Amino acid sequence: NAGVMQNPRHLVRRRGQEARLRCSPMKGHSHVYWYRQLPEEGLKFMVYLQKENIIDESGMPKERFSAEFPKEGPSILRIQQVVRGDSAAYFCASSLLTPGQGRDSPLHFGNGTRLTVT
Amino acid sequence: DQQVKQNSPSLSVQEGRISILNCDYTNSMFDYFLWYKKYPAEGPTFLISISSIKDKNEDGRFTVFLNKSAKHLSLHIVPSQPGDSAVYFCAASDILTGGGNKLTFGTGTQLKVEL
Numbered sequence: 209n210a211g212v213m214q215n216p217r218h219l220v221r222r223r224g225q226e227a228r229l230r231c232s233p234m235k236g237h238s239h240v241y242w243y244r245q246l247p248e249e250g251l252k253f254m255v256y257l258q259k260e261n262i263i264d265e266s267g268m269p270k271e272r273f274s275a276e277f278p279k280e281g282p283s284i285l286r287i288q289q290v291v292r293g294d295s296a297a298y299f300c301a302s303s304l305l306t307p308g309q310g311r312d313s314p315l316h317f318g319n320g321t322r323l324t325v326t
Numbered sequence: 327d328q329q330v331k332q333n334s335p336s337l338s339v340q341e342g343r344i345s346i347l348n349c350d351y352t353n354s355m356f357d358y359f360l361w362y363k364k365y366p367a368e369g370p371t372f373l374i375s376i377s378s379i380k381d382k383n384e385d386g387r388f389t390v391f392l393n394k395s396a397k398h399l400s401l402h403i404v405p406s407q408p409g410d411s412a413v414y415f416c417a418a419s420d421i422l423t424g425g426g427n428k429l430t431f432g433t434g435t436q437l438k439v440e441l
Contacts (some may be wrong), residue, residue, distance in 0.1 A: 212369070239427070241427055241428075243429075243431075248433070249433055250330070250415060250431035250432050250433045250434055251370070251415070251417075251429075251431040252431070253428050253429060253430070256427070256428060264428060299369050299370070301369075301427070303427050314360060314372040314375060314427075315372065315427050315429070316372070317362075317369030317370045317371070318369050319367065319368050319369045320367075320368075320369055
């Protein structure tokens with residue numbers, strides 16, 4: 209009965225390196241969301257994906273950030289050329305229902321990846 | 327622009343008493359509201375939700391009240407237990423323009439339930 213699995217739990221990168229964060233949604237869930245929590249702030253929406261499609265990326269920074277959810281395998285959030293301001297907790301969440309089909313499927317969150325940029 | 331505000335960063339309550347956590351919002355398009363609980367080093371866990379067509383929703387010890395005219399909602403926990411000590415996030419969504427799970431979160435309130 210695995211929930212949303214994120215790895216790694218902690219990731220340290222030097223400025224300029226790439227960070228790859230992985231997320232496996234709950235079994236049977238085909239909708240994945242990425243949220244970011246900066247220190248002392250609430251979670252902020254980044255991107256919403258379904259299998260092989262980006263549905264809404266309105267919360268993604270315009271440069272260096274990308275996300276994918278391939279047909280096979282986990283969803284990946286990639287941050288290129290990381291800077292200190294990217295240090296945050298990145299949470300992945302999944303849901304069963306398509307938004308609008310019903311409100312009885314709240315997001316299930318993983319335990320997050322804490323990215324530290326040195 | 328903070329569209330969902332939780333003005334109390336922390337709250338301390340005695341075990342057995344009522345905990346009341348407050349949340350205000352500014353976006354009149356929000357039509358669905360949720361509360362999440364978060365322990366350190368874990369992801370948020372869904373607690374309870376309310377649609378804008380209701381003014382109250384209850385689930386066991388947890389009750390959420392919505393006052394649309396005031397753009398205010400509150401979470402009541404009664405009786406409070408030590409295991410309720412966590413950060414509570416209020417979140418909102420607008421299904422028409424944002425989708426049901428594109429949530430706007432508040433900054434959270436740290437609840438501490440003391441023995």
